[in-house]
Amino acid sequence: MKRGSLFLNGSALFGFVFLYAPIISLIIYSFNESKLVTVWGGWSIKWYAALFQNEQIINATLLSFKIAAISATLAVVLGTMAGFVLSRMGRFRGKTILSGWVTAPLIMPDVITGLSLLLLFVALESMFGWPAGRGTGTIIIAHTTFCLAYVAVVVQSRLASLDETLEEAAMDLGAKPSSLFFLITLPLIAPAIVSGWLLSFTLSLDDLVIASFVSGPGNSTLPMVIFSKVRLGVSPEVNALATLMILVVAIAVIAAIFIMHRQNRYKISQ
Amino acid sequence: MPTSPQIDPSKLNSPASWRDPEAKPFVQIEQISKKFGAFTAVDSVSLDIYKNELFCLLGGSGSGKSTLLRMLAGFDKPTSGRILIDGVDMSNIEPWKRPVNMMFQSYALFPHLSVEANVAFGLRREGVRSQEVKQRVAEMLDMVQLGHLAKRKPFMLSGGQRQRVALARALIKRPKLLLLDEPLGALDKKLREETQFELINLQDELGITFIVVTHDQEEAMTLATRIGVMNQGQIAQIAEPHQVYECPNSRFVAEFIGNVNMFEGTVMSEDSDSVTVHSPDMDNLIKIDKEHATGCAPTQSVCVAIRPEKMRISRDPMDGNTNTTSGIVTDYAYMGSQSIYKVRLHSGKEVRVTLPNAIRDMGDRLTWDDSVYLSWDSESGVVLTS
Amino acid sequence: MNNITPYVGKGAMAVRLVHRIKAMNWGRMAVILTPTLWLAVFFFIPFLVVFKISLAESAIAVPPYSPLFEWNPEEAYATLKITFGNYLFLFESRFYLDAYLSSIRIAAISTFITLVIAFPIAYLIAKSSRTRRTLLLSLVILPFWTSFLLRVYAWMGLLKKNGVVNEFLMGLGITDHPLIMLQTDFAVYVGIVYTYLPFMILPLYTTLEKMDLALLEAAKDLGAKPYQAFFLVTLPLAIPGIVAGCLLVFIPAVGEFVIPALLGGSDTLMIGRVLWDEFFLNRDWPMASAVATVMLIVLVGPIMFIRSRNKQEDAP
Numbered sequence: 005m006k007r008g009s010l011f012l013n014g015s016a017l018f019g020f021v022f023l024y025a026p027i028i029s030l031i032i033y034s035f036n037e038s039k040l041v042t043v044w045g046g047w048s049i050k051w052y053a054a055l056f057q058n059e060q061i062i063n064a065t066l067l068s069f070k071i072a073a074i075s076a077t078l079a080v081v082l083g084t085m086a087g088f089v090l091s092r093m094g095r096f097r098g099k100t101i102l103s104g105w106v107t108a109p110l111i112m113p114d115v116i117t118g119l120s121l122l123l124l125f126v127a128l129e130s131m132f133g134w135p136a137g138r139g140t141g142t143i144i145i146a147h148t149t150f151c152l153a154y155v156a157v158v159v160q161s162r163l164a165s166l167d168e169t170l171e172e173a174a175m176d177l178g179a180k181p182s183s184l185f186f187l188i189t190l191p192l193i194a195p196a197i198v199s200g201w202l203l204s205f206t207l208s209l210d211d212l213v214i215a216s217f218v219s220g221p222g223n224s225t226l227p228m229v230i231f232s233k234v235r236l237g238v239s240p241e242v243n244a245l246a247t248l249m250i251l252v253v254a255i256a257v258i259a260a261i262f263i264m265h266r267q268n269r270y271k272i273s274q
Numbered sequence: 275m276p277t278s279p280q281i282d283p284s285k286l287n288s289p290a291s292w293r294d295p296e297a298k299p300f301v302q303i304e305q306i307s308k309k310f311g312a313f314t315a316v317d318s319v320s321l322d323i324y325k326n327e328l329f330c331l332l333g334g335s336g337s338g339k340s341t342l343l344r345m346l347a348g349f350d351k352p353t354s355g356r357i358l359i360d361g362v363d364m365s366n367i368e369p370w371k372r373p374v375n376m377m378f379q380s381y382a383l384f385p386h387l388s389v390e391a392n393v394a395f396g397l398r399r400e401g402v403r404s405q406e407v408k409q410r411v412a413e414m415l416d417m418v419q420l421g422h423l424a425k426r427k428p429f430m431l432s433g434g435q436r437q438r439v440a441l442a443r444a445l446i447k448r449p450k451l452l453l454l455d456e457p458l459g460a461l462d463k464k465l466r467e468e469t470q471f472e473l474i475n476l477q478d479e480l481g482i483t484f485i486v487v488t489h490d491q492e493e494a495m496t497l498a499t500r501i502g503v504m505n506q507g508q509i510a511q512i513a514e515p516h517q518v519y520e521c522p523n524s525r526f527v528a529e530f531i532g533n534v535n536m537f538e539g540t541v542m543s544e545d546s547d548s549v550t551v552h553s554p555d556m557d558n559l560i561k562i563d564k565e566h567a568t569g570c571a572p573t574q575s576v577c578v579a580i581r582p583e584k585m586r587i588s589r590d591p592m593d594g595n596t597n598t599t600s601g602i603v604t605d606y607a608y609m610g611s612q613s614i615y616k617v618r619l620h621s622g623k624e625v626r627v628t629l630p631n632a633i634r635d636m637g638d639r640l641t642w643d644d645s646v647y648l649s650w651d652s653e654s655g656v657v658l659t660s
Numbered sequence: 661m662n663n664i665t666p667y668v669g670k671g672a673m674a675v676r677l678v679h680r681i682k683a684m685n686w687g688r689m690a691v692i693l694t695p696t697l698w699l700a701v702f703f704f705i706p707f708l709v710v711f712k713i714s715l716a717e718s719a720i721a722v723p724p725y726s727p728l729f730e731w732n733p734e735e736a737y738a739t740l741k742i743t744f745g746n747y748l749f750l751f752e753s754r755f756y757l758d759a760y761l762s763s764i765r766i767a768a769i770s771t772f773i774t775l776v777i778a779f780p781i782a783y784l785i786a787k788s789s790r791t792r793r794t795l796l797l798s799l800v801i802l803p804f805w806t807s808f809l810l811r812v813y814a815w816m817g818l819l820k821k822n823g824v825v826n827e828f829l830m831g832l833g834i835t836d837h838p839l840i841m842l843q844t845d846f847a848v849y850v851g852i853v854y855t856y857l858p859f860m861i862l863p864l865y866t867t868l869e870k871m872d873l874a875l876l877e878a879a880k881d882l883g884a885k886p887y888q889a890f891f892l893v894t895l896p897l898a899i900p901g902i903v904a905g906c907l908l909v910f911i912p913a914v915g916e917f918v919i920p921a922l923l924g925g926s927d928t929l930m931i932g933r934v935l936w937d938e939f940f941l942n943r944d945w946p947m948a949s950a951v952a953t954v955m956l957i958v959l960v961g962p963i964m965f966i967r968s969r970n971k972q973e974d975a976p
Contacts, residue, residue, distance in 0.1 A: 019777055029814060029817060115935045119949065121706050174395065206805055230810070
């Protein structure tokens with residue numbers, strides 16, 4: 005028994021070290037004075053200063069944030085609809101197809117999604133003249149599409165765990181389907197919608213492959229800039245950037261845990 | 275709200291509309307069926323419920339009682355048949371337009387709304403002015419003694435308090451019909467007993483027709499004006515509580531409600547005031563008063579049901595040559611208010627006898643392996659033909 | 661009832677249509693159709709376009725492929741021009757076949773390693789107390805929220821010739837010269853395992869958490885040694901989670917691009933990378949489309965499997 009739990013704890017410890025060592029090393033080396041990234045030259049914040057003077061990175065960051073915010077918002081609207089349709093609208097023709105289309109983007113390799121969307125945009129442009137050229141708009145459409153799937157899954161699972169009698173009770177007390185959705189369902193799935201939005205935002209901010217396919221010239225997102233920089237080797241500026249992004253994520257996750265905590269109090273009450 | 279178990283005697287004496295053949299039923303359920311795929315949850319049930327009734331649908335899980343209730347509320351659409359409430363056909367009326375409210379088994383309190391907002395929800399949907407909403411909510415909360423908790427969220431309440439919020443929320447729209455799905459199921463035993471009487475009083479006070487679904491026979495007995503016993507999607511018997519217990523119409527109802535001893539046998543003879551049945555389990559014949567032996571004729575195979583508390587047990591032989599038999603005590607349990615004996619008859623059949631512990635006598639008790647005689651009155655048994 | 665209106669000629673059909681339109685619930689229709697149409701246009705139709713273009717020829721034009729229909733203005737008819745040349749080339753050349761096989765091999769091996777590492781972690785989490793469980797789960801999910809690209813990039817710094825791992829190994833005296841790890845298949849395995857570990861842990865945890873611990877106690881009570889209890893009870897019961905986790909890792913790993921591009925060597929052959937190069941370097945869109953189509957066909961089996969599993973779970 006003792007030996008068993010020693011093995012378990014040991015391998016779990018190894019697993020967590022494995023998960024966190026790269027992140028921690030990124031953070032530490034972002035404060036390295038030396039330009040040779042692996043040679044420790046003492047503490048310094050000069051790479052952060054360099055980062056804030058790098059116009060290319062700043063522009064790409066702004067563009068990526070803009071795309072991520074718009075895509076996440078669109079994805080939340082469409083994904084909530086899809087999740088709601090799948091779990092609350094009973095049977096209808098095409099339900100199987102819709103649920104297939106919602107699940108597949110989650111595991112579809114990015115290269116396929118990216119290539120297929122690009123070819124679609126090219127075909128649409130030659131047939132209808134829209135979208136005229138590729139850039140921010142086409143990236144937003146592409147990101148909305150795959151983020152929609154994540155939101156739909158999160159919303160669907162939240163709805164599945166939600167006591168359906170709450171919605172029946174509202175109907176029983178005279179709420180029409182529309183007011184039922186906005187007064188009862190929406191507030192109760194709000195945590196799922198918030199986490200769906202955050203997830204979409206992160207995924208959009210992170211996407212390299214799909215954006216590379218569907219973006220046009222002069223529309224480099226942050227991952228595209230990072231990729232072109234690091235492809236040639238380790239870059240201290242990217243380390244600094246990574247540290248900042250990890251910080252943002254850490255704050256967001258703490259906020260999310262706080263929201264989930266509140267949500268759990270509701271669950272206990274049921 | 276008075277919590278004493280006394281019920282206003284004048285109300286008890288008021289004429290029971292269900293006994294009046296002229297009375298117009300308030301809820302008419304006509305030949306209603308509900309199928310889920312190949313499974314028939316409710317199988318052509320017809321049922322009339324009268325104004326001011328507290329009707330209990332009693333049955334085990336899967337008996338169709340909850341489905342019937344959900345069809346009344348409008349959550350499930352009947353496969354065939356229809357429901358009329360106060361003369362209006364409900365078939366095409368959506369749940370949010372029905373003059374019916376429901377108290378859910380889980381209470382279904384909206385977790386994101388305060389007690390006050392939960393109770394006000396129905397009135398707000400009707401477009402009642404906010405001043406009036408405020409006033410009516412306050413009155414209703416006072417009535418269920420929750421005025422001081424108005425601002426709380428449901429998760430901050432105890433089980434009993436939640437139950438009363440659910441009740442207040444369902445009552446505030448003054449529905450013509452209140453549906454209650456296992457209203458006391460989530461409460462502990464003691465609270466349940468208190469609440470039963472509160473419910474009865476409330477129903478009397480408000481004059482709303484109640485339909486209660488429950489699997490708990492004691493609850494049904496206490497609450498109901500009439501009970502509908504359900505089995506496999508059908509109504510097995512509709513009767514007043516004491517009739518369901520004393521005069522069950524089938525083996526199913528007799529065995530479902532309380533404990534019962536069954537003797538299978540053949541009808542031997544029939545005269546003007548009694549029926550005689552021969553059972554191979556008995557030392558001699560069983561005699562049953564005619565009024566408890568309807569629908570049988572000589573040579574027919576029947577069952578005779580006798581409740582354990584209606585049997586007498588003694589070491590000494592009993593008088594008379596009917597309704598007596600003998601056996602050996604095989605099991606004995608002291609339960610405080612009563613004692614239970616299991617007696618094996620000569621045929622090998624075991625019967626159950628309960629004896630109230632009326633006197634604090636610890637002396638000469640019947641015990642294991644005692645030879646005993648059993649007897650009962652001819653008015654105690656019931657002949658069951660199905 | 662509109663659906664029993666007898667069918668008598670066109671007039672009746674029109675009446676029936678009007679009935680149907682009246683009976684429709686427009687709000688419901690709109691809610692169903694909006695996401696469905698979006699996904700149809702931007703998820704499903706693109707695959708048809710990919711397939712169509714895979715049947716075209718590469719051309720020096722904008723866009724760089726031959727049209728599927730050639731319009732002949734003099735005789736006013738269109739010729740359908742399709743070619744299976746791309747597919748033929750795909751199967752004839754060792755290069756593409758090797759790329760597919762090597763992708764599947766790398767994905768399969770990484771999936772197995774991920775499973776071995778994930779299982780004890782998932783098991784430990786499932787067995788932990790409530791508060792500890794939340795903490796450990798958050799720790800597993802947290803890296804998933806930070807940039808995938810940056811996490812893969814972090815391994816470049818760790819695995820370099822003079823990187824942290826080599827320093828560490830040499831400091832411990834395990835090796836006296838730096839090991840070449842970056843730009844090898846080994847680095848690709850590390851990258852895939854690292855990136856997809858949470859995708860394996862979560863489904864495993866979900867199944868293990870549902871498992872009644874009394875079952876193990878019962879097995880031990882009946883005389884099973886711990887390892888026997890594991891192989892006879894825990895493992896069989898965890899199979900749904902194992903299958904789900906493996907597919908969630910395997911499918912995206914097959915088409916992975918970033919990991920082989922950053923961590924792999926020039927000889928690390930993975931199909932995602934081949935597709936990328938075909939598209940961005942050779943600008944051969946029809947060939948890239950053919951590569952994508954075949955990859956999709958390879959993955960359609962496992963994807964459908966996941967779908968049918970989800971459906972079973974949805975069913976009451």
